[in-house]
Amino acid sequence: MGMKLACLGLLGVLAFAQETSTERDAARDVLHKMSDLETSLDVRTIVEKITVNNPARDQVAARAKELMEKELLAMSDDITKHPEIGFEEYKSIEKLTTYLKQHGFEVTMGAANMKTAFVARYKGNRGAPNLGVILEYDALRGTTRAFHGDQHSSQGPVGMAAAVAIAELLEKSKMPGSVTVFGTPGEEMMPPNAKTDMFKAGVFNGMDILVRSHSSSTTSRPAAGFGTCCLNIDGVKYTFSGAPSHQMTPWAGRNALEAVIHLFNNIDAVRSSIRPEARIQGVITEGGAAPNVVPDRAVADFYIRYPDEVYLAQVREFVDNAAKAAALATGTKVKIDNYGQDRDGIAVASLSELAFSYMKKYGATRIAEQPGKPQGYEETGSVSSEIPGIGFSAATSTWPNHTYEMETDALGEIGHKGFTVDAQAMAALLYDYLTHPEYRGQVKREFDGIKTLFDEYKSSLRKVYVKPNVVDPK
Numbered sequence: 001m002g003m004k005l006a007c008l009g010l011l012g013v014l015a016f017a018q019e020t021s022t023e024r025d026a027a028r029d030v031l032h033k034m035s036d037l038e039t040s041l042d043v044r045t046i047v048e049k050i051t052v053n054n055p056a057r058d059q060v061a062a063r064a065k066e067l068m069e070k071e072l073l074a075m076s077d078d079i080t081k082h083p084e085i086g087f088e089e090y091k092s093i094e095k096l097t098t099y100l101k102q103h104g105f106e107v108t109m110g111a112a113n114m115k116t117a118f119v120a121r122y123k124g125n126r127g128a129p130n131l132g133v134i135l136e137y138d139a140l141r142g143t144t145r146a147f148h149g150d151q152h153s154s155q156g157p158v159g160m161a162a163a164v165a166i167a168e169l170l171e172k173s174k175m176p177g178s179v180t181v182f183g184t185p186g187e188e189m190m191p192p193n194a195k196t197d198m199f200k201a202g203v204f205n206g207m208d209i210l211v212r213s214h215s216s217s218t219t220s221r222p223a224a225g226f227g228t229c230c231l232n233i234d235g236v237k238y239t240f241s242g243a244p245s246h247q248m249t250p251w252a253g254r255n256a257l258e259a260v261i262h263l264f265n266n267i268d269a270v271r272s273s274i275r276p277e278a279r280i281q282g283v284i285t286e287g288g289a290a291p292n293v294v295p296d297r298a299v300a301d302f303y304i305r306y307p308d309e310v311y312l313a314q315v316r317e318f319v320d321n322a323a324k325a326a327a328l329a330t331g332t333k334v335k336i337d338n339y340g341q342d343r344d345g346i347a348v349a350s351l352s353e354l355a356f357s358y359m360k361k362y363g364a365t366r367i368a369e370q371p372g373k374p375q376g377y378e379e380t381g382s383v384s385s386e387i388p389g390i391g392f393s394a395a396t397s398t399w400p401n402h403t404y405e406m407e408t409d410a411l412g413e414i415g416h417k418g419f420t421v422d423a424q425a426m427a428a429l430l431y432d433y434l435t436h437p438e439y440r441g442q443v444k445r446e447f448d449g450i451k452t453l454f455d456e457y458k459s460s461l462r463k464v465y466v467k468p469n470v471v472d473p474k
């Protein structure tokens with residue numbers, strides 16, 4: 001952490017979160033206010049104050065380390081070696097929930113109507129502050145096999161080490177506080193968008209803070225502000241229905257595949273009318289069964305991306321209209337299903353700088369000294385823009401995410417080291433949050449401040465993305 005933390009934070013925001021000149025113009029005032037907010041919070045001083053020698057905190061972190069070394073690294077290896085893709089993680093959650101039950105947690109399966117989602121509340125919970133720990137466990141879909149190339153296999157063990165260490169502290173000290181573990185399936189897939197659905201179902205209600213870990217090839221933390229790794233996304237499925245007939249008399253049917261081809265061509269035809277930062281890419285998931293039958297059903301699946309959600313709505317309208325035009329032109333019908341959304345999340349420096357400081361203290365390697373792009377601690381933005389939190393990302397591999405090599409590293413020394421660092425840092429930060437009311441106040445002030453500025457940013461964007469006036473033809 002540098003001397004000019006507030007400054008670096010602001011630079012991070014300026015450099016990364018706003019990707020277009022329109023966004024940077026719209027954000028100018030907001031960024032100045034954010035800089036003032038960060039300066040007034042003086043994160044560096046509070047982090048220095050909190051991280052001074054504290055045997056009680058070190059004991060909780062040491063317990064998390066012990067749990068990792070004695071039992072949980074072995075469980076992480078076991079889950080890595082038995083990968084299960086999203087929403088089919090039955091064996092993985094069996095291992096995780098059995099462990100939680102053995103350590104005094106009451107487990108409720110099937111959160112938000114998803115079979116592999118769960119909530120585990122510690123039986124000795126004693127009111128606020130309410131600490132939440134998010135676990136993921138789904139593997140990636142490979143071409144030959146499922147694999148843990150994103151190391152979600154370790155997230156359960158890491159989160160449980162911290163949660164159990166905190167639960168034991170609550171038991172021993174009788175201090176007020178609660179710890180709840182959330183099993184969130186299918187991070188690599190949508191639909192459904194598991195965390196968004198869980199949030200909408202009220203599963204995270206009452207949480208004051210949420211934490212999780214994630215694999216990384218560097219030890220990093222986000223700058224304060226709002227943003228996302230990979231643009232705001234709408235996941236949309238376009239299903240066309242037609243009528244079948246013999247290939248020799250195709251005029252007797254209506255060709256749904258032709259409609260899908262029109263959809264792609266219609267989009268390409270208007271790309272010049274859409275701001276260039278948009279990413280509109282789709283695949284055809286159904287396109288008929290046999291060449292001698294006119295396809296009466298065809299489906300295209302799109303991820304539509306834009307740096308901000310305000311202009312994204314206009315991009316969506318172009319694509320939806322391209323689909324409607326395709327149906328009209330081919331005499332078919334279209335159903336539009338917006339099955340998922342990823343949005344900007346919020347990152348607070350009060351949490352990320354403390355997390356970063358602990359990751360370094362406990363021996364993290366491959367340190368990225370500068371804060372990264374501001375982004376939330378989970379992929380949907382729906383939770384991280386409503387509840388403050390932090391993702392721990394100590395270096396756990398020398399390879400990039402979503403590779404077979406990263407899966408191998410989960411079983412090796414670099415993985416084991418990084419997971420243990422994450423568990424210790426998570427336990428230490430949760431301890432601090434539990435025991436320092438003024439720190440909790442600071443986190444809340446920063447989060448609320450950024451949230452207000454995020455809203456201000458979106459309303460200033462709404463003013464600049466004016467649509468042209470298209471007159472009626474005479």
Ligand SMILES: [Zn+2]
Pocket residue numbers: 150152187214
């Ligand atoms: Zn992931």
